[in-house]
Amino acid sequence: MQIFFNYNWMVRKEWYQLCEQLSEEDLLKPRVGGMGSILRTFFHIIDVEWSWIRMLEGKPDIQENFDDYKSLKEIRALDERYHSEVSAFVRDWDASKENQILHLTLEDGKDVSHTWGEVVRHIIAHEIHHIGQLSIWVREMEIKPVSANVIERGLSTYSNKN
Amino acid sequence: MQIFFNYNWMVRKEWYQLCEQLSEEDLLKPRVGGMGSILRTFFHIIDVEWSWIRMLEGKPDIQENFDDYKSLKEIRALDERYHSEVSAFVRDWDASKENQILHLTLEDGKDVSHTWGEVVRHIIAHEIHHIGQLSIWVREMEIKPVSANVIERGLSTYSNKN
Numbered sequence: 001m002q003i004f005f006n007y008n009w010m011v012r013k014e015w016y017q018l019c020e021q022l023s024e025e026d027l028l029k030p031r032v033g034g035m036g037s038i039l040r041t042f043f044h045i046i047d048v049e050w051s052w053i054r055m056l057e058g059k060p061d062i063q064e065n066f067d068d069y070k071s072l073k074e075i076r077a078l079d080e081r082y083h084s085e086v087s088a089f090v091r092d093w094d095a096s097k098e099n100q101i102l103h104l105t106l107e108d109g110k111d112v113s114h115t116w117g118e119v120v121r122h123i124i125a126h127e128i129h130h131i132g133q134l135s136i137w138v139r140e141m142e143i144k145p146v147s148a149n150v151i152e153r154g155l156s157t158y159s160n161k162n
Numbered sequence: 163m164q165i166f167f168n169y170n171w172m173v174r175k176e177w178y179q180l181c182e183q184l185s186e187e188d189l190l191k192p193r194v195g196g197m198g199s200i201l202r203t204f205f206h207i208i209d210v211e212w213s214w215i216r217m218l219e220g221k222p223d224i225q226e227n228f229d230d231y232k233s234l235k236e237i238r239a240l241d242e243r244y245h246s247e248v249s250a251f252v253r254d255w256d257a258s259k260e261n262q263i264l265h266l267t268l269e270d271g272k273d274v275s276h277t278w279g280e281v282v283r284h285i286i287a288h289e290i291h292h293i294g295q296l297s298i299w300v301r302e303m304e305i306k307p308v309s310a311n312v313i314e315r316g317l318s319t320y321s322n323k324n
Contacts, residue, residue, distance in 0.1 A: 135291070
């Protein structure tokens with residue numbers, strides 16, 4: 001599980017670097033699909049990751065407002081602010097947590113349950129999916145997207161040692 | 163690991179169903195980014211998944227030609243043809259395989275090594291990334307994409323039992 005989170009965080013950083021070349025207008029420009037703009041996509045990725053992990057930890061969710069994070073600099077600062085909590089949770093993840101149950105009551109009053117294993121995979125896939133959307137949007141600007149490869153990033157224990 | 167593969171296969175099937183409403187022209191229409199068309203994206207997802215698993219199994223890769231699979235029906239048939247081999251590999255996956263090493267010589271003569279764990283995660287993320295791209299393309303046609311949610315699909319052992 002940790003490998004996938006490390007992958008996402010590495011790719012996300014590379015995307016921030018790529019976005020340094022874009023104007024604020026490009027970063028906020030309304031686009032078709034996904035979260036509707038590049039910066040809002042980053043905001044959503046960061047928020048969803050943090051919020052689900054807060055729920056697993058039984059902590060209250062604090063809904064930030066995108067209006068307060070409308071620059072790459074502010075998005076990176078938000079990311080950094082949440083990251084220590086998120087990364088501590090991921091570091092401490094082990095297989096024993098896989099089948100713990102998160103019970104939630106949705107806004108419509110419906111009760112739902114998810115295993116923790118489903119929730120962490122949901123967070124992982126959520127980011128990869130949205131990053132795929134960004135790759136289309138930057139191609140429309142004739143910019144080569146960040147590689148989505150998992151291999152050749154030195155992510156496994158073996159790679160780190162060799 | 164199995165949960166992520168099951169997720170991808172479930173989502174892929176739902177995408178095929180969604181694509182039944184599209185004309186062959188829409189499915190083959192050149193689009194910006196990714197693999198350049200909807201059908202070619204499916205072909206690429208199926209091919210990449212199968213080819214990497216063949217490499218892990220030490221079997222020769224057989225490169226199919228997209229020209230032979232230019233309809234949704236043919237894509238589904240190719241998927242089905244490869245699926246038994248792919249799903250047998252995934253079914254037999256266990257943690258002991260995580261750090262086995264795949265040695266490859268690239269076309270430029272360079273030797274590279276990947277852990278099997280990296281390779282299976284590469285396959286998983288690869289599909290999710292490309293599906294994210296499809297979601298933009300169908301929104302451009304004013305069609306609601308397939309949900310990318312991992313939760314609420316009954317994917318975990320707990321969900322399957324409850």
